[in-house]
Amino acid sequence: MPAAVAVRDVGFGPREAPILEQISFALERGHFMGIVGPNGAGKSTLMQLLVGSLAPTRGTIHFNGVPMDPAHRRAILQRIAFVHQLQDHHPTLPIIVEEVVAMGHPDHRRWWWRRSAVRAEIGRVLEQVGIAGCQQRDYRYLSGGQRQRVRLARALLRRPDVLLLDEPSAALDTPAQEQLYRLLRALCDDEGKTVIMVEHDIAAISAFVDSVACLNRTIHHHAKRGEQVPVQVWQDMYGEHMHVVAHDHDCIGCHPERSGAP
Amino acid sequence: MSAFFASEVMMDALLPALMIAVVASTVSVMVVAHRLSFLTVGVAHASLAGLGLAAVTGLPLLPVASLVAVLVALLLPWMPTGRGISNDAASGMLFAGSMALGVLLLAGADRQQVDLFGLLFGNILMVDDHDLLWMDLLVPATLLVVFWMARAWWSIAFDATTAEANGLPVRRYRLLLYAVTGTTVILCVKLAGVVLTTGLMVLPAAIAWFWGRTLLSLWLISVAAGVVAVVAGLMLSYARDWPAGASIIVLLCCLFCLSWGCQWWRQRGGIGAG
Structure with a gap:
């Protein structure tokens, strides 16, 4: 192997x-x-x-x-999934956690049509990284540590x-x-x-x-x-x-x- | 108000103006998210070269201008940024060069064919059948491309490094966004002219930035602001006999200031932003 x-x-x-x-x-x-x-x-x-x-x-x-x-x-x-150093994201973009994590979905075009399935997946990975239930929170107002967990959740959504x-x-x-x-x-x-x-x-x-x-x-x-x-x-x-x-x-x-x- | 809706000229202008408002406000959120505001200034001014070319050759104005705008927008990523020419410097050079070319071409054109005031400040009341046909093609095509590409463009705007690592062809998708921005700018020139077009391409999204909490709400608010400003601007223009483009941009500026004031008020009251 x-x-x-x-x-x-x-x-x-x-x-x-x-x-x-x-x-x-x-x-x-x-x-x-x-x-x-x-x-x-x-x-x-x-x-x-x-x-x-x-x-x-x-x-x-x-x-x-x-x-x-x-x-x-x-x-x-x-x-593969990649999580890089905490920088480079658009600091003022109004965006909620669910949308950030969804960006990790391998099929970025079609995920919208399978929202309920993807949402369940998003809930699962957020729970996995220890911030369950924060899908609707405004990403701009999260702490540095919470943001990093969201980025890790985005990576895990790819099931790498x-x-x-x-x-x-x-x-x-x-x-x-x-x-x-x-x-x-x-x-x-x-x-x-x-x-x-x-x-x-x-x-x-x-x-x-x-x-x-x-x-x-x-x-x-x-x-x-x-x-x-x-x-x-x-x-x-x-x-x-x-x-x-x-x-x-x-x-x-x-x-x-x-x-x-x- | 009833006189406005009874006016045949204004009703002829309303539909194309609304089409432009929807497409400009839609692309506007991408322009602001990708920090391409200066590109819209550049392409709007560069469109003078396309308009001049159309005037000299007698070809239809919007298709020629759109082609030149797309070419100019696509030139931007090929500028030698690695040699210290930043994006804003590249935009500045491109728009100055192509505007100068446009002035030279227009100087050689039959002056009766060229509505210079309309070019500079827009004249939606003078939309002819050719323009309408072009808009009927371009507006749905642009909206389709934006909706198809939206998630990828948001990913790139939010975090280009991760988008690239996730396998998105970031450079190619950015080129497509530049091209879409170029064609949208040309549509806006018809409504707001070379000088005021940037207002249509930036202000709706800037207003939405104050109120939006999600990417979807950003788009909806931007479109609502664009549509309200266009309808109210045309009515104001009819009632006061003011230029339509300038009326629309002034209304958008008022909406922006109002949003800004509300934001300030909410923060002052301790309710929090966003």
């Missing part, structure tokens, strides 16, 4: 100054992978490559054995096999972050979804993910659950000033802190 996501020797940008180079990983169905790295490491670029908004300069990306290329992109995107998230916890407080990670973990375990999530804080995600890729232009280290990320990897990614604090639980890596920090 082919891997749910297979990235092989992917590079992006000119050879003399690549933004990404030699990126390789393969994820089975139900795998939850975190990607961490400093600003400018190419994390968002990798996400753009995965959704086919950018084409890799080198290498290949496959979803369930199907190559992400112009011929197959549309079909693949029917099975693969869920791609680019810093989904940017607007969330710590308990809300943990709720989000628990939900994503449950989606992997219960529904077999494959999740790839870009985050900054490895300590926050380490208890939930199956593996973490440490990215800075290339993948410096791909740590599995319970594996310690070597100090050298942190220093390669963030610089020599990093020091490492070990956790006492089932963790993948360590929280990077500036030396001298309390």
Whole structure:
């Protein structure tokens, strides 16, 4: 059975100054992978490559054995959902939650004619992300955390096999972050979804993910659950000033802190 | 009021004006949502080139002007934005260039054929059979395209990154919106002229923005505002012998100010917006 996501020797940008180079990983169905790295490491670029908004300069990306290329992109995107950083939405557009979530429906033209079925689906995904019954609420007046849940619900309405998230916890407080990670973990375990999530804080995600890729232009280290990320990897990614604090639980890596920090 | 409804000239103008009001108010919500207001200014002024071309060649005015407007609107995405030419700068250059071309063409046309005041400020009372036929084709076609594309265009306006990741051909759909905006602008030129057309393309949606809570209500309120302003504007124009286009735009401005005032009043009273 082919891997749910297979990235092989992917590079992006000119050879003399690549933004990404030699990126390789393969994820089975139900795998939850975190990607961490400093600003400018190419994390968002990798996400753009995965959704086919950018084409890799080198290498290949496959979803369930199907190559992400112009011929197959549309079909693949029917099975993928993407949640990006909280920005870019029209801030003053009068719109209710139900309409935002409905935008995720794969058949954006015909959903109107199957409103009752789609509405039931919308109710289901809103409940799944923990904001049941808010279909008629004005999206403009939701908090950052509630908006992010709505965006996740919009992604789930697509019933994706693969869920791609680019810093989904940017607007969330710590308990809300943990709720989000628990939900994503449950989606992997219960529904077999494959999740790839870009985050900054490895300590926050380490208890939930199956593996973490440490990215800075290339993948410096791909740590599995319970594996310690070597100090050298942190220093390669963030610089020599990093020091490492070990956790006492089932963790993948360590929280990077500036030396001298309390 | 009864004299207005008894006037054959006004009744002949009412139907085309209402058709234009419905289509302009419908496209208006997309124009405001996609921040294309300046594009409508550009295309309206660029339409002078199409009108000049029609006047020089003797071809029917609306089809030629519509074609030129669509071409100008579609040129916008091809401007070298990557080299620092922003969309508003590109619109400015396009409309200045094509308006200058229009002035040159009109200067060479038979002056008796050109109703310059009508071009600049609109003259819905002078709609001929050719114009009506073109409107009968263009208005339903435009409405059909908007309803077919509405959800995709809303998705792009709301969050283009996710729309792209969901597989929508964002660039192609935007081009189609530009083209639809171009043809609608030309219809509005007949009613409000080159100078006032932007009012018809922006004000109905701007009014709806104060009252709407859902995407559907935005559209309904925008159309209601457009239709009310057109009917009342024509009546005012008949009663006071004022230019119809200017009367309609002034009424739309009044509705906008009224909505703004109501919004301010509601917020002041602590009831909350929206």
